[in-house]
Amino acid sequence: MKDHSWKRHLPHFQICNSYYFITFTTHNRRILSDHHKDFIFDAINFLDGNKYELLAAVVLNDHAHIIIVPSCTISEIMHSIKSYTAHQINKTENRRGKVWQDENYDRVLRSEEEYMEKLNYVANNPIKAGLSVEYGDYK
Numbered sequence: 001m002k003d004h005s006w007k008r009h010l011p012h013f014q015i016c017n018s019y020y021f022i023t024f025t026t027h028n029r030r031i032l033s034d035h036h037k038d039f040i041f042d043a044i045n046f047l048d049g050n051k052y053e054l055l056a057a058v059v060l061n062d063h064a065h066i067i068i069v070p071s072c073t074i075s076e077i078m079h080s081i082k083s084y085t086a087h088q089i090n091k092t093e094n095r096r097g098k099v100w101q102d103e104n105y106d107r108v109l110r111s112e113e114e115y116m117e118k119l120n121y122v123a124n125n126p127i128k129a130g131l132s133v134e135y136g137d138y139k
Helices: 034-046 074-093 112-128
Strands: 004-007 011-014 019-026 052-059 063-070 100-109
Touching (some): 019 074, 034 052, 034 074, 052 112, 063 112
Antiparallel strands (some): 052 063
16 A cells, blocks of 8 residues: 545545554544444454554544554545444434544554553543543453
8 A cells, every 4th residue: 555645624644554543533422332332343343454453442432542554545444434333323223314523533653652652542541531440341
């Protein structure tokens, strides 16, 4: 894969063979049920080895964080995750409409120090959010 760029409301630049920290959020900070979080976590894991190498992931009440090394564009990856999970979530609720914000936050991790900082952030985010007491208690 070669370097890539795209723009929605924010410009995005993708550098080949880099580590990325990505955050994506529900539309209007919609709260996800545990069942919905499972859809998202399963979709993230399903694409591991196909569209990226998954290094870390956490799905919280209204957003998710992943650290990946992409093998295709981030826009393709996010489309795959968001479209599949939105369809599954809307299907279980018998409704239509947006589940995810259009944009996501993605950042190239430029050093081992920055990678370790984001890895620690992902690992401890459920504790910080009050969803678990200690590391390892949260999926």
